[in-house]
Amino acid sequence: MTDVHSERWQAEVDSRLARLELRADEAALTDASLGGRSSVAATGEQDYPDLDSWVHDYFCATFWRPLGGEFRWCSKWQEHREAVVRLDALWCSWKALRRDPALGLSTWFHNFLDPQLLVLLGARGPFVSCSPERHEL
Known part of the structure; x- marks a missing residue:
């Protein structure tokens, strides 16, 4: 892989990882606000x-x-x-x-x-x- 392709690939991986981390953080905040229960479990x-x-x-x-x-x-x-x-x-x-x-x-x-x-x-x-x-x- 050339350096340009490697950099693009790494940037894509980093972007996807950041989005997954954001989703995990949002899920943790939601879970914490519901006392450790998912919204389906809460209601x-x-x-x-x-x-x-x-x-x-x-x-x-x-x-x-x-x-x-x-x-x-x-x-x-x-x-x-x-x-x-x-x-x-x-x-x-x-x-x-x-x-x-x-x-x-x-x-x-x-x-x-x-x-x-x-x-x-x-x-x-x-x-x-x-x-x-x-x-x-």
């Missing part, structure tokens, strides 16, 4: 085999709000048909969008979660007659 679909487990273990744990005033929730949410339909739509869209590494969750937050939270937890939403002490349809 793992396998952890939520049904709507009930997703609502209990992910939705309620992640999007908790202090109840009263403008925020309402009912521990018997499964008995509120509107809430079930809305939560099921959120779960299905979350399962699909969370796999998009670029804009998936951001899109889910903006287009799905945020508008639904306003209705689901709102003072005029499906839990309007419920309180932490009382369930009423």
Whole structure:
């Protein structure tokens, strides 16, 4: 190999190595920010085999709000048909969008979660007659 070809080859190898190191650093930062879990493990679909487990273990744990005033929730949410339909739509869209590494969750937050939270937890939403002490349809 001539010196020119050798230099080009070495430059290409160095460039590829730098890109791989950058990807490894980004992956390590992501892993560290998730407490050592990958994004799939942190929000793992396998952890939520049904709507009930997703609502209990992910939705309620992640999007908790202090109840009263403008925020309402009912521990018997499964008995509120509107809430079930809305939560099921959120779960299905979350399962699909969370796999998009670029804009998936951001899109889910903006287009799905945020508008639904306003209705689901709102003072005029499906839990309007419920309180932490009382369930009423």
